Amino acid sequence: MGGFAITILIGTLLLKLPLATETEGISWIDAFFMATSATTVTGLVTVDTGTVFTVFGETVIMMLIQIGGLGFMTFAVLAILILGKRISLKERLLLQEALNQTAVGGGIRLTIRLFVFSIMIELFGMILLATVWVPEYGWKFGLYTSLFHSISAFNNAGFSLWSDSLMGYAGDPVVNLVITGMFILGGLGFTVLIDVKSQPIFKKLSLHSKLMIIGTLVVNVMAFLMIFFLEYGNPDTIGSLSFIDKMWTSYFQAVTTRTAGFNTLNIGDMETSSVLLMMVLMFIGAGSGSTGSGIKLTTAIVMVVAVISYLQKRSEVTLMNRTIKRDIVLRSFAIALVGVATVFVTLFLLTVTEPELPFLQLAFETFSAFGTVGLSMGITGELSDPGKVIVMILMFLGRLGPITLAFSLATTKPDKVRYAKEDVYTG
Amino acid sequence: MGGFAITILIGTLLLKLPLATETEGISWIDAFFMATSATTVTGLVTVDTGTVFTVFGETVIMMLIQIGGLGFMTFAVLAILILGKRISLKERLLLQEALNQTAVGGGIRLTIRLFVFSIMIELFGMILLATVWVPEYGWKFGLYTSLFHSISAFNNAGFSLWSDSLMGYAGDPVVNLVITGMFILGGLGFTVLIDVKSQPIFKKLSLHSKLMIIGTLVVNVMAFLMIFFLEYGNPDTIGSLSFIDKMWTSYFQAVTTRTAGFNTLNIGDMETSSVLLMMVLMFIGAGSGSTGSGIKLTTAIVMVVAVISYLQKRSEVTLMNRTIKRDIVLRSFAIALVGVATVFVTLFLLTVTEPELPFLQLAFETFSAFGTVGLSMGITGELSDPGKVIVMILMFLGRLGPITLAFSLATTKPDKVRYAKEDVYTG
Numbered sequence: 138m139g140g141f142a143i144t145i146l147i148g149t150l151l152l153k154l155p156l157a158t159e160t161e162g163i164s165w166i167d168a169f170f171m172a173t174s175a176t177t178v179t180g181l182v183t184v185d186t187g188t189v190f191t192v193f194g195e196t197v198i199m200m201l202i203q204i205g206g207l208g209f210m211t212f213a214v215l216a217i218l219i220l221g222k223r224i225s226l227k228e229r230l231l232l233q234e235a236l237n238q239t240a241v242g243g244g245i246r247l248t249i250r251l252f253v254f255s256i257m258i259e260l261f262g263m264i265l266l267a268t269v270w271v272p273e274y275g276w277k278f279g280l281y282t283s284l285f286h287s288i289s290a291f292n293n294a295g296f297s298l299w300s301d302s303l304m305g306y307a308g309d310p311v312v313n314l315v316i317t318g319m320f321i322l323g324g325l326g327f328t329v330l331i332d333v334k335s336q337p338i339f340k341k342l343s344l345h346s347k348l349m350i351i352g353t354l355v356v357n358v359m360a361f362l363m364i365f366f367l368e369y370g371n372p373d374t375i376g377s378l379s380f381i382d383k384m385w386t387s388y389f390q391a392v393t394t395r396t397a398g399f400n401t402l403n404i405g406d407m408e409t410s411s412v413l414l415m416m417v418l419m420f421i422g423a424g425s426g427s428t429g430s431g432i433k434l435t436t437a438i439v440m441v442v443a444v445i446s447y448l449q450k451r452s453e454v455t456l457m458n459r460t461i462k463r464d465i466v467l468r469s470f471a472i473a474l475v476g477v478a479t480v481f482v483t484l485f486l487l488t489v490t491e492p493e494l495p496f497l498q499l500a501f502e503t504f505s506a507f508g509t510v511g512l513s514m515g516i517t518g519e520l521s522d523p524g525k526v527i528v529m530i531l532m533f534l535g536r537l538g539p540i541t542l543a544f545s546l547a548t549t550k551p552d553k554v555r556y557a558k559e560d561v562y563t564g
Numbered sequence: 565m566g567g568f569a570i571t572i573l574i575g576t577l578l579l580k581l582p583l584a585t586e587t588e589g590i591s592w593i594d595a596f597f598m599a600t601s602a603t604t605v606t607g608l609v610t611v612d613t614g615t616v617f618t619v620f621g622e623t624v625i626m627m628l629i630q631i632g633g634l635g636f637m638t639f640a641v642l643a644i645l646i647l648g649k650r651i652s653l654k655e656r657l658l659l660q661e662a663l664n665q666t667a668v669g670g671g672i673r674l675t676i677r678l679f680v681f682s683i684m685i686e687l688f689g690m691i692l693l694a695t696v697w698v699p700e701y702g703w704k705f706g707l708y709t710s711l712f713h714s715i716s717a718f719n720n721a722g723f724s725l726w727s728d729s730l731m732g733y734a735g736d737p738v739v740n741l742v743i744t745g746m747f748i749l750g751g752l753g754f755t756v757l758i759d760v761k762s763q764p765i766f767k768k769l770s771l772h773s774k775l776m777i778i779g780t781l782v783v784n785v786m787a788f789l790m791i792f793f794l795e796y797g798n799p800d801t802i803g804s805l806s807f808i809d810k811m812w813t814s815y816f817q818a819v820t821t822r823t824a825g826f827n828t829l830n831i832g833d834m835e836t837s838s839v840l841l842m843m844v845l846m847f848i849g850a851g852s853g854s855t856g857s858g859i860k861l862t863t864a865i866v867m868v869v870a871v872i873s874y875l876q877k878r879s880e881v882t883l884m885n886r887t888i889k890r891d892i893v894l895r896s897f898a899i900a901l902v903g904v905a906t907v908f909v910t911l912f913l914l915t916v917t918e919p920e921l922p923f924l925q926l927a928f929e930t931f932s933a934f935g936t937v938g939l940s941m942g943i944t945g946e947l948s949d950p951g952k953v954i955v956m957i958l959m960f961l962g963r964l965g966p967i968t969l970a971f972s973l974a975t976t977k978p979d980k981v982r983y984a985k986e987d988v989y990t991g
């Protein structure tokens with residue numbers, strides 16, 4: 138948390154340097170906003186990344202994304218390895234084995250391995266993207282923009298050098314597949330990637346990995362179908378596109394929403410129904426310990442399964458022949474409630490500071506910042522300064538996870554007395 | 565549930581009679597909508613009650629409100645008395661004592677007692693209201709309108725004979741106090757009223773009654789303060805009113821929102837921030853087994869307390885020196901999640917059927933129907949026929965409680981096998 142804040146502050150200073158911007162420079166608040174957005178891998182922008190910043194400025198943003206995304210993932214894995222009480226011995230051994238760790242102490246070696254692993258994926262992505270962008274822009278800018286978008290994609294940052302994000306490549310199969318492939322990988326979370334790498338047989342994967350893989354698939358396919366049908370006749374989005382381009386754009390918007398934040402359609406032109414669906418997806422988010430935020434896909438799955446178990450009057454919450462501990466169920470609901478409260482309070486404050494902006498756009502922006510998604514209906518730059526600060530705080534909280542903050546605010550009060558049970562009527 | 569549906573159908577037929585309407589009659593869908601709104605004690609209207617219906621039609625609406633409100637409360641109390649597994653022996657004895665019941669079997673006698681109790685409160689309310697409306701409108705219409713609003717208030721129906729609801733009496737102390745007093749009483753739920761009647765010492769009340777009384781007080785005071793400050797400078801609502809009228813109208817809007825549905829301000833003119841706050845209040849709703857709906861105040865309290873306990877790493881959820889069972893905690897979260905899902909699906913469908921209507925207005929209407937509140941930003945009459953049907957279904961589900969439907973859809977599957985526990989990372 139402290140490291141995060143320091144990174145953002147240094148980023149702000151660097152982006153404020155005359156060296157960083159093409160012409161007159163940007164305001165402190167915009168520099169602060171851009172640094173926060175990059176470090177929290179959100180992708181909301183108050184100024185246009187590609188035209189406002191010099192190569193130096195863009196490189197600062199790239200570094201912030203890398204530190205924010207990878208740093209956080211590394212931290213998450215380290216925390217699990219070293220402190221982690223929430224990991225089973227089997228999984229810990231698996232993780233150690235996969236990383237060639239014989240003792241828990243090898244934190245630096247682990248960090249280096251994760252770093253190398255990420256860089257390799259990012260370089261691989263760059264090469265694939267370069268097959269499209271080098272022919273179009275030449276070697277220099279082609280390679281540079283490929284690297285930028287590759288880093289931005291794997292870290293789920295959603296920053297683009299084009300002011301219309303990837304709308305210019307809405308029908309390009311390579312850009313669609315490489316970008317989405319990278320951010321979906323990044324959104325699964327390192328523990329899942331490591332599990333799959335060392336255990337390629339699906340049945341033997343941990344419950345967490347199985348849930349993430351199946352959940353990602355199911356949610357993405359459902360979102361794809363819904364967006365496809367909802368937007369099919371919308372002349373402002375995919376209505377006039379060819380069938381295959383309708384498919385590409387629906388697919389891209391469906392998978393980008395839970396955390397990536399690139400777009401190949403103008404979100405502001407989409408149907409209200411699609412936008413509402415996207416808000417839910419942004420709230421759910423990606424995987425635990427990944428470059429994505431939100432309440433996390435597994436949290437949503439555990440809640441749904443718990444409610445079904447409750448309705449079926451089962452005494453245990455079971456899933457894929459495994460029992461989910463009551464504590465994890467309670468934790469999931471706690472995360473969701475704290476998340477809802479965070480989103481509500483932020484949206485409430487924004488309706489006060491931005492009385493001129495439409496409610497739907499404000500709500501969308503709020504969910505986007507909470508999930509560190511970065512999609513916008515186009516109002517980020519129009520926010521007042523207090524509004525920008527509110528969104529910045531939300532991106533920060535969203536990245537930390539609201540439950541982290543809630544825990545740090547709560548004082549531990551172990552039960553001393555046991556009280557008699559008494560019922561309360563609910564619902 | 566069946567009784568509800570039959571009441572609505574008979575009400576529809578009666579409201580469709582030429583006898584029921586002043587001039588040309590109303591469409592089937594509007595008759596159906598009005599009957600549903602009255603029976604579910606919601607108060608959303610697609611036609612103006614006072615000008616469209618004859619005294620016969622208005623009497624039908626009054627009867628539907630009485631059957632819908634009281635019938636449901638009676639049913640709830642009966643269910644608790646006869647079947648109730650969720651009530652402690654102490655409370656059951658208390659309830660029986662209060663109602664002079666010596667055996668559990670005396671259902672008919674109990675129903676009559678509850679009915680007499682309600683009618684007495686309603687007549688008392690009518691007399692108080694008559695002190696304002698008889699001088700203004702003469703004996704005949706004065707008494708009649710007092711009876712109508714008294715029944716509508718105690719049953720939390722929110723139907724008014726004036727097309728601007730109670731806006732004409734925004735600063736009238738008697739109307740403000742009597743109407744709000746009655747719907748707050750009705751919203752506490754019969755079990756609480758009976759408990760207080762037989763046990764006037766606060767400390768000796770059941771946990772449920774204590775929570776309802778303190779919760780109602782705290783939420784109402786907070787809502788009052790927030791609306792007062794948010795609307796203070798709004799020239800379209802209370803900005804130009806005197807200080808005392810600012811207080812009355814803020815108070816009225818604060819307490820009406822959780823379920824009553826009368827209004828003394830034009831909701832469509834309120835600040836977006838107030839409207840957002842009101843949506844949350846409508847979702848929370850009133851007391852279990854009351855004339856109000858929503859997820860219920862105690863459900864919300866249990867969730868908040870459970871999350872705080874979790875953050876404090878307590879092993880038990882405790883509250884006022886009592887332990888809340890894990891099952892009730894899980895039930896509360898289940899109700900809230902099913903509630904959120906119900907609201908989301910409905911709002912989603914409305915954005916599809918009503919593309920022309922603003923999102924904020926649709927969201928407000930959805931929360932209003934879910935909580936059977938009846939407040940509107942003014943779009944109920946503009947809904948398309950499919951939109952009206954969707955809102956009707958939501959009012960019906962809201963009144964039943966979404967968890968009731970969820971239970972009826974779920975098949976009981978008691979655990980047969982015990983599975984090994986495995987962790988999932990969440991949040």
Ligand SMILES: [K+]
Pocket residue numbers: 178179180293294295396397398509510511
């Ligand atoms: K992002």
Ligand SMILES: [K+]
Pocket residue numbers: 605606607720721722823824825936937938
């Ligand atoms: K109502």
